[in-house]
Amino acid sequence: MSKSNFHLSKSKFLSGLQCKKRLWLSVHRPDLVKPASKKQEQIFQAGFEFEDIVMKRYPDSVKVDFTDLNKMVSITERLIKDGANNIFQAAFYYDNCYVISDLIRRVAENVWQLKEIKSSTSVKDVHIPDLAIQKYVLENNGLNIDDTFVIHINTDGIYPDLDSIVKIENTTLQVSAYSLGNNLQDFQDLISNNVEPLKSIGLHCDDPYECEFKDYCWKEVDKYSVFFIPHLKGQKKEKLYDSGVQRIQDVSPDYPLSENQRDYIDRILNEKIEIDVDGIKDKLSELQYPLYFFDFETTSIPIPIWNNVRPYQRIPFQWSCHVMDSNGDIKHFEYLHPKNSDPRRKLTEEMIKCIENEGSVIVYNATFERVELKKLADLFPDLSNKILSIENRIWDQLDIFKQHYKDYRFGNSNSIKVVLPVISPDLSYDDLELSSGGEADIYWFEMLNEEDEMKKEEIKNHLLKYCELDTKAMVIIHEHLKSL
Ligand code: SF4
Incomplete structure (x- = not known):
């Protein structure tokens, strides 16, 4: 096989399978890579934490530290020669391609199992070529690969038994049946070429992974x-x-x-705006005062940290509520769990204190709040009547924008973040440091771990402002709808 000035790696090989242009750009235009978001960094971090949990299953294992790839390859070679049986991050090179294997496990003299660790909750199609390219490189380094496995997160597992969140699935048949074809040669030819390949945008830009070059390719x-x-x-x-x-x-x-x-x-x-005023008035007539404009923020982390919580289980840690009485007077209430403990009991008690037994509970996208409230009612039988009373009084403001209010400026979305600045151009989430609910839990964990009190306070304020804007937005939208 011809040598190139550019090397392939396992991740580049997988990029090439998703889109040849992605592979080419990753080699020739790394300047175009969109920096990882806080959410993506949180996912990477969870991957490392999961790997640490898996390592505890193999107490006699060794781990090759991340360093120069050639150095990792020679360390791995030496460990194998010295008789190591379980090697994490074992590195190999063949055919101009580097691979780092999460875990290789010796099961007999020169017979090995290859195990890939993923923080996903099942074996995905993309894991098969991932293991196949590793198997190819390892076998060409003289290792006999007996079986291949994906070690992934088991959502039936429950904290504090962290071993229960580890699930191992045998993928030997699928990996053996997978053909690399001419891809290695084709990809090497591709990256040796200085001309950017033509490739149209499409579904592959998000499948199996969101491509880091979307800002570049989708700019039009x-x-x-x-x-x-x-x-x-x-x-x-x-x-x-x-x-x-x-x-x-x-x-x-x-x-x-x-x-x-x-x-x-x-x-x-x-550029049409279509407003069904009668439909809106009908819907608004269902409301009963006082009105509670309510919103939760939740976290859903892969590695649970509180008792009886499962991987990726959604846990609310913050809420905001604007309360409007029949005179139109408004008060704001909020709760942000202040410490690193299960937030649910205290958060629920504070919510019950805020939302009394009468009045509509206005949310934006009711499915989310309904599910969370029902889960809290199951968890706390002594509070379930009060929680279910809140759930029964939920009224969804989003329904109006699904059925009775269309505006070309919303584009194809009716999310509150799109609707708010159209209705109230002075207000927008863009002005906030924290502008996406998906990142709220990252800020929350940052706040919990921050030792500097001033910085802690600053992060807390970002969180409070963000959640408050969600319910303030609903109040502003409500007043706009009433004025039609
Ligand atoms: S955005 Fe789409 S077309 Fe562009 S490199 Fe990525 S996957 Fe390929």
Whole structure:
């Protein structure tokens, strides 16, 4: 096989399988990589923590430290020669390709098992080529690979028994059946070439992973793109795009779309605002004072840290509530769990103190709050009547934007973050340090771990401001709807 100035690695090989342009850009244009978000960093960190838990199963193991790849390869070689039986992060090189294996386990003289550790909750299709490329490189280094496995998170496991969150699945048959084909050679030829390959955007940009070059490749994609037609299957969007129909104005009147999808195109192209005032008034007439505008923030971490919590179980740690009486007077209440302990009991007690036995509980996207409240009611039987009373009085503001209020400026979304700045241009989540609910729990853990009191206070304020804006937004939207 021809040598290239550029080496492949396991992750580059997998990038190439997802999209050749992604592989090429990763070698030639690393400057275009979108920096990892806090959420992605949290996922990487969880991967390391899970690996530490797995390592405890193999007390006689050794781990090759991350350093220069060639050095890792020679350390691995030496460990194998010296008789190590369980090696974490074992590194190998063959055919211009480096691989680092999460765990190799000697089961007989020169017979090894290959185990890949993933913080996913099941074996995914992408894990098979991942193991296949490792097996190829390891076998060409003279190791006989007996079986391959994926070690992943078991969502039936429960804290404090961390060993129970480890699940091992044998993938030997799938990996043996997987053919690398000419991909190694093709990918090496590709990265040796200085010309960026042509590749259209499509579903592969998010499958199996969100591509780090989306900002670059998708920069022309805006609300007029066929990719934004709501509820149109991904394959259909991709087919339209690949056939040259890239803008919604180019979609033929004969192309099969639902009435809602046609309405969407018409609304965007003609900048229409459609408000069904009677429908909105009917819906608003269901409300009973006092009105509680309520929102939870939750965390859902892969490695549980509190008793009786499972991996990825959603746990609320903060809420905000604006209370409006029949005169229109508003008071704000909030709860943010202050310490690193299970927040649910205290958070629930404070919520019950805030939300009394009468009045509508206004949320935005009721499914989420309903599920969380029912889980709290199951967890605390002594409080369940009060919790279920809150759940029974939930009223979903989002329904109005699904059924009675459409505005071309919302694009294909009716999330509160999109609706708020259209209705109240002075207010936007963009002005906040913390502007996405997905990152709220990261800030919360930062706050809990911060030792500097001033910094702790600063992070706490970001969290409080963010959650408060969620319920303040609902109040502003409510007042706007009432004024129609
Ligand atoms: S954004 Fe899509 S087309 Fe561009 S490199 Fe990534 S996967 Fe390929």
